[in-house]
Amino acid sequence: xxxxxxxxEVDLAKAxxxxxxxxxxxxxxxxxxxxxxxxxxxxxxSIAVLDRKLPDGDSLTIIPxxxxxQTGLPIIVLSAxxxxxxxxxxxxxxxxxxxxxxxxxxxxxxRIRALMRRPAMIADMAVxxxxxxxxxxxxxxMAGGEPxxxxxxxxxxxxxxxxxxxxxxxxxxxxxxxxxxxxEIASNTLDAHISRLRRKIAPGQVEIHSIxxxxxxxxxxx
Amino acid sequence: xxxxxxxxEVDLAKAxxxxxxxxxxxxxxxxxxxxxxxxxxxxxxSIAVLDRKLPDGDSLTIIPxxxxxQTGLPIIVLSAxxxxxxxxxxxxxxxxxxxxxxxxxxxxxxRIRALMRRPAMIADMAVxxxxxxxxxxxxxxMAGGEPxxxxxxxxxxxxxxxxxxxxxxxxxxxxxxxxxxxxEIASNTLDAHISRLRRKIAPGQVEIHSIxxxxxxxxxxx
DNA sequence: TGAGCCATATTGCCGCAACATTACGGAAAG
DNA sequence: CTTTCCGTAATGTTGCGGCAATATGGCTCA
Numbered sequence: 001x002x003x004x005x006x007x008x009e010v011d012l013a014k015a016x017x018x019x020x021x022x023x024x025x026x027x028x029x030x031x032x033x034x035x036x037x038x039x040x041x042x043x044x045x046s047i048a049v050l051d052r053k054l055p056d057g058d059s060l061t062i063i064p065x066x067x068x069x070q071t072g073l074p075i076i077v078l079s080a081x082x083x084x085x086x087x088x089x090x091x092x093x094x095x096x097x098x099x100x101x102x103x104x105x106x107x108x109x110x111r112i113r114a115l116m117r118r119p120a121m122i123a124d125m126a127v128x129x130x131x132x133x134x135x136x137x138x139x140x141x142m143a144g145g146e147p148x149x150x151x152x153x154x155x156x157x158x159x160x161x162x163x164x165x166x167x168x169x170x171x172x173x174x175x176x177x178x179x180x181x182x183x184e185i186a187s188n189t190l191d192a193h194i195s196r197l198r199r200k201i202a203p204g205q206v207e208i209h210s211i212x213x214x215x216x217x218x219x220x221x222x
Numbered sequence: 223x224x225x226x227x228x229x230x231e232v233d234l235a236k237a238x239x240x241x242x243x244x245x246x247x248x249x250x251x252x253x254x255x256x257x258x259x260x261x262x263x264x265x266x267x268s269i270a271v272l273d274r275k276l277p278d279g280d281s282l283t284i285i286p287x288x289x290x291x292q293t294g295l296p297i298i299v300l301s302a303x304x305x306x307x308x309x310x311x312x313x314x315x316x317x318x319x320x321x322x323x324x325x326x327x328x329x330x331x332x333r334i335r336a337l338m339r340r341p342a343m344i345a346d347m348a349v350x351x352x353x354x355x356x357x358x359x360x361x362x363x364m365a366g367g368e369p370x371x372x373x374x375x376x377x378x379x380x381x382x383x384x385x386x387x388x389x390x391x392x393x394x395x396x397x398x399x400x401x402x403x404x405x406e407i408a409s410n411t412l413d414a415h416i417s418r419l420r421r422k423i424a425p426g427q428v429e430i431h432s433i434x435x436x437x438x439x440x441x442x443x444x
Numbered sequence: 445t446g447a448g449c450c451a452t453a454t455t456g457c458c459g460c461a462a463c464a465t466t467a468c469g470g471a472a473a474g
Numbered sequence: 475c476t477t478t479c480c481g482t483a484a485t486g487t488t489g490c491g492g493c494a495a496t497a498t499g500g501c502t503c504a
Contacts (some may be wrong), residue, residue, distance in 0.1 A: 113260075138390060151490060152435045187493050188452080195454055196491095210452060212500070373479060409482050410463080417465055418480095432463060434490070 002026040002156075002177075003112065004045040006036040007078070008054050016049075019109060028180060032056050040069050042176050047112055052079035076111060130206040130220030134162040143201050153178050154197050157190075161208065161218040171215040223361065224248040224378065225334065226267040228258040229300070230276050238271075241327040247334065248378075254278045262291050266382060266399045268358075269334055274301035298333060352427040352442030356384040365423050372422065375400050375415050380423075383430065383440040393437040 003020070007013040008031045017027045028045065030036055033056045040048065048066065050059040063075060128134075133142045139155040141148045150158065160169055160177040175190055194216060198208050209217045223246065229235040230253045239249045250267065252258055255278050262270065270288065272281040285297060298319045319333050350356075355364045361377040363370045372380065382391055382399040397412055416438060420430050431439045 111260075113263075140390075153491070189492050191452060192454080192492080194452095198453090212451065375480070411481055413463065414465085414481075416463095420464090434462065434488090 002028065002045050003047040003049060004036065004039050005029045005049045006033070006054065006059065007031065007049075007051045009051070016108065020112070025109075025112065026180065033059060033062050037062060037065060037069070040066050040073070042173055045073065047074045047076065049076045049078065049108070049112070052077050076108070078108075129162060129165040129218060132162070132201055132206040134158060136163075141201075143206070148200055150197075150200065153193050154200070157193055158197060158201075161216065165218050168211045168217045169215050174215060224250070224267050225269045225271060226258065226261050227251045227271050228255070228276065228281065229253065229271075229273045231273070238327060238330065241331060242334075245331050246374075247331075248374075255281060255284050259284060259287060259291070262288050262295065264395070264398055265292055265385070266378075267295070269296045269298065271298045271300065271330070271334070274299050298330070300330075351384060351387045351440065354384070354423055354428040356380060358385075363423075365428070370422055372419075376419050376422070379412075379415055380419060383438065387440050387442075390433045390439045391437050396437060 003025055005013060005016060005020075005027050007016065007029065013029055013031075017029060020027050028039060030039055031054070033054055036048070036050065036059075039045070050063075052059050059077060066073060066075065131144045135141065136159070139150075139159065141150055141155075141158060156178045157174055160174060171190065178190060178193065194208060194210075201208075205221045206218065207221050209219065211217055225242070225247055227235060227238060227242075227249050229238065229251065235251055235253075239251060242249050250261060252261055253276070255276055258270070258272065258281075261267070272285075274281050281299060288295060288297065296319075353366045357363065358381065361372070361381065363372055363377075363380060378400045379396055382396060393412065400412060400415065416430060416432075423430075427443045428440065429443050431441065433439055
């Protein structure tokens with residue numbers, strides 16, 4: 001589970017991050033709307049948590065743009081404006097939940113959990129490419145009818161590749177998906193993961209091509 | 223036996239909790255409708271006891287939503303409004319029992335017991351995985367024809383694993399199931415319980431696999 | 445066309461964190 | 475007082491995943 005936190009108050013952000021990580025939720029933290037849009041582009045987050053008031057504007061204004069980039073991304077808005085009218089305004093703009101400050105950190109965790117469970121309850125959405133099926137709900141995968149045993153990093157990488165199957169995924173995007181934004185990565189660790197992934201999914205009619213100088217591309221073999 | 227109590231009057235809640243726990247009933251206590259819905263999502267409760275009047279509304283309004291999340295969950299509504307008309311209104315909305323305040327605590331215990339005994343859909347249903355049979359009604363279990371002697375915590379953990387047999391159960395979900403929502407848990411207590419559970423159910427054709435970094439998975443051996 | 449370079453592939457190694465198991469002791473129940 | 479349960483910690487075990495050494499293959503430029 002990987003979420004995007006958009007919050008300009010440093011202290012609050014730190015508190016949230018430590019609380020969320022204690023619940024095994026990976027957090028990427030940015031402080032402006034602009035950075036938020038870039039982060040959403042990467043397509044690696046399961047939920048976005050937006051502070052409403054940010055240095056470069058009201059976060060409600062970018063919700064439609066976020067939706068355009070990634071349809072169905074659950075969005076939670078945090079705000080000092082807790083009056084019911086504003087609450088409704090937030091929800092109508094497309095947020096999935098609206099949390100008024102001050103709030104108890106554990107409540108945010110609970111809401112995130114609730115939103116995470118939601119899609120799983122409606123339908124376990126799965127994406128199939130060739131003989132490879134990837135379940136976005138729980139990160140499980142099957143190839144040729146056989147379930148695959150994937151490690152955590154492998155799941156993160158495959159998730160992104162599958163979501164953009166048929167299109168090239170930049171190496172930097174994959175690195176961001178598998179590691180945090182912050183974590184610097186030395187050596188060719190990503191290559192190693194791709195290599196292992198290839199071996200595991202190879203039996204199917206799916207291949208991970210490398211696009212020299214750019215990144216990787218997952219597609220069904222012709 | 224694990225129930226959800228939704229009650230905003232602290233004193234009454236405390237009294238109920240101590241009475242229920244004396245009867246070996248584990249209680250999770252929340253104070254608002256919103257929190258109640260989140261708690262129901264976890265799917266670990268056998269009965270919900272709702273105070274009708276709560277800070278964020280009339281609890282009757284969320285009964286349909288509870289039913290949508292967990293069909294067949296028995297619901298008892300507590301209320302100061304004891305007139306017959308309102309009583310009927312409560313039952314029509316989907317509550318299974320309607321208790322007027324003031325009431326004797328023992329009566330609530332008796333009603334809970336009654337609802338558990340009820341030949342209800344879920345209450346007496348048993349789930350079998352491999353050679354392991356788990357009775358959701360009373361928490362008893364058998365393996366290979368022999369009844370198992372499980373402790374309270376073991377029952378709570380196994381119940382969740384059995385309900386989601388074949389799918390990975392996050393460590394955090396298990397912790398919520400075995401302990402309360404509030405209780406923080408240090409050290410590796412959950413691991414210890416899993417270990418003891420494994421030993422007890424091992425004779426069967428069922429295994430509890432650990433999914434590194436995620437949680438546990440119960441499934442029949444191939 | 446061939447040499448050389450650089451991006452990517454593959455594989456083994458090994459540290460370390462997650463998990464397993466067991467023993468112990470306190471606490472509560474009977 | 476005895477027994478059972480369960481939280482804790484000590485110790486053992488496993489396997490993920492980062493790193494690097496080596497191999498391979500494609501691109502460029504003479």
